[in-house]
Amino acid sequence: MEKIIIYTDGACSGNPGPGGWGVILMYKENQKELSGGKQNTTNNEMELTAALMGLKQLKYPCEVELYSDSAYLVNGFEKGWIYNWQKNNWKTASKEPVKNKELWEEIYKLTKTHKVKFIKVKGHSDNPYNNRCDELARLAIKQL
Numbered sequence: 052m053e054k055i056i057i058y059t060d061g062a063c064s065g066n067p068g069p070g071g072w073g074v075i076l077m078y079k080e081n082q083k084e085l086s087g088g089k090q091n092t093t094n095n096e097m098e099l100t101a102a103l104m105g106l107k108q109l110k111y112p113c114e115v116e117l118y119s120d121s122a123y124l125v126n127g128f129e130k131g132w133i134y135n136w137q138k139n140n141w142k143t144a145s146k147e148p149v150k151n152k153e154l155w156e157e158i159y160k161l162t163k164t165h166k167v168k169f170i171k172v173k174g175h176s177d178n179p180y181n182n183r184c185d186e187l188a189r190l191a192i193k194q195l
Contacts, residue, residue: 052114052166053078057105059119060174060184061097062192069195070094072101073187075180076108083108084183088191097188098124099154106161115167120174120181128169133159 056077063070070092074085085104089097098121105117119125127133133155136142141149149155161167172181 052112055109055113055115057102057115057117058172058180058184059098059101059105059117059121059124060181060188061094061099061101061121062185062188063092063094063097064192067091067093069192070097071188071191071195072097072104073184073191074101074105074108075184075187076105084187086187086191088188088195090195093150095121095123096151096154099151099158101184101188103154103158103161106158106165106167109161109165113165115165116170117167118170118172118178118181120172122171125169125171127155128162128167129171 058075061070061072069088069090071086071088076083098119102117102119102124136149141152143149172178174181
């Protein structure tokens with residue numbers, strides 16, 4: 052299995068409000084940047100969208116390290132929240148419907164194709180790739 056590194060970030064101007072997402076995919080010496088936005092969204096929706104858009108770029112099963120500053124995204128998988136939500140008919144521990152269910156389902160489906168490890172990074176810190184993803188997300192908002 053080929054190893055891919057993906058950095059992702061989402062941003063929102065207001066929450067909800069106009070939002071953007073940014074992704075950097077790295078394979079060997081190659082690097083690809085992606086970004087996009089949406090007029091009326093939330094920060095969490097953009098964080099999940101970034102991860103989804105990065106994973107959707109992969110053409111065949113890969114071993115993926117996906118870096119994000121979103122505890123929401125990382126904990127959803129690494130702490131097993133998503134598996135509990137599925138067992139509870141997409142309800143949270145407080146019996147509320149899970150927000151962004153469709154995005155969670157799409158990302159989950161891709162984790163069945165790829166071996167994905169979600170890794171939390173400190174946001175707005177000294178990680179140049181996370182900072183670049185943040186920049187891409189904020190530039191996407193300006194282009195809406």
